[in-house]
Amino acid sequence: MPASSPAATGVDVVLLTMNDRPDEEAAAVRTLLAQQDVEIRLVIVGNGCRPSLSVPGATVVTLPENLGIPEGRNRGALALRDTGSEFVFFLDNDASFPRPDVLSRLVTEARRHPRAPYIQPRLTGPDDTTTPRRWVPRLRAGDPARPGTVATMTEGVVMVRRDAFDAAGGWADFFLYHEGIDLAYRLWDQGRTGWYAADVRMHHPVTSPTRHALFHRLAARNRVWLAHRNLPGPLVPVYLGIWAAVTALRGLRGGGRQESLQGFREGWATRRDQVRRPLRWRTVARLTAAGRPPVL
Structure with a gap:
């Protein structure tokens, strides 16, 4: 090279x-x-x-x-x-x-x-x-x-x-x-x-990412895996609640609600297959200060 x-x-x-x-x-x-x-x-x-x-x-x-x-x-x-x-x-x-x-x-x-x-x-x-x-x-x-x-x-x-x-x-x-x-x-x-x-x-x-047939299911599943792998326990339901609401609203405009629901269910059922290493609370504070709280 x-x-x-x-x-x-x-x-x-x-x-x-x-x-x-x-x-x-x-x-x-x-x-x-x-x-x-x-x-x-x-x-x-x-x-x-x-x-x-x-x-x-x-x-x-x-x-x-x-x-x-x-x-x-x-x-x-x-x-x-x-x-x-x-x-x-x-x-x-x-x-x-x-x-x-x-x-x-x-x-x-x-x-x-x-x-x-x-x-x-x-x-x-x-x-x-x-x-x-x-x-x-x-x-x-x-x-x-x-x-x-x-x-x-x-x-x-x-x-x-x-x-x-x-x-x-x-x-x-x-x-x-x-x-x-x-x-x-x-x-x-x-x-x-x-x-x-x-x-x-x-x-x-x-x-557009939605051109992929698996987009809605994998995006929802991976949100659950992401939360389980990385977030301190109290933030997991907050993160998933926010993203479930966002996904539902997007589904009203662009479809994919059933596939997304399937993905959330699949992610929850298999979340323990992912290695959990929660962020330190200091990292949560730093991310928030940088404009990216880890619940969004």
Whole structure:
């Protein structure tokens, strides 16, 4: 993988594929390999397939079945565990780098914010401007161009310090949805924060998560798992009550009420399969002070 100098910072890059987006994957890799002033180590993970994408020098991991996005990314990060890279970057296979200095600028942001174990670029559509609210990793999402401390993340384009990622145990095995909130909580519980580098852009097609047939069920199920894994006991019913109400209201407009109810039931029935590590109350206070109380 290219680098401009022997002293370039190492960045492991994990890219998942199901061989379903050949044009987008080609753009993702082409713009990745154009990145300057970093030493890139790429792993391509075939989630239930043998990757058709071929990149010289890349590590290839073939999973015999689709383990879901979070676990697929975990397997990729594990494959590059011994590279010695300081950072690991998780790249959606339909995202792309609009400039050759994106990764190096994220590294610079990480140097400026040493308490931040993860650096989140601003995700936009291909027009370099459109940013849906769900892509802004904070509650006050009205101005996506405003940088600052954040307490969640956009999972498909995020850079995480390798030591913090490993100490947090990687991504939760949620298959799809809300694994970014889970990881952010555990990184904050290390006594650290997240940083939103709004001046650093990444491109991604603007699509709706509800296009996935499993969206409503998995999103509701994973809310229960998220609460059980991370929240102190008194906050679990508060969190689930708020999100049950929000989901019901959204269902009136967009449908999916039955699937969401099924997901909540499934999550509650299987919650004890998840490892419970409640946030410290000090972390709850810090998240609240940062504008993201962990009941929203």
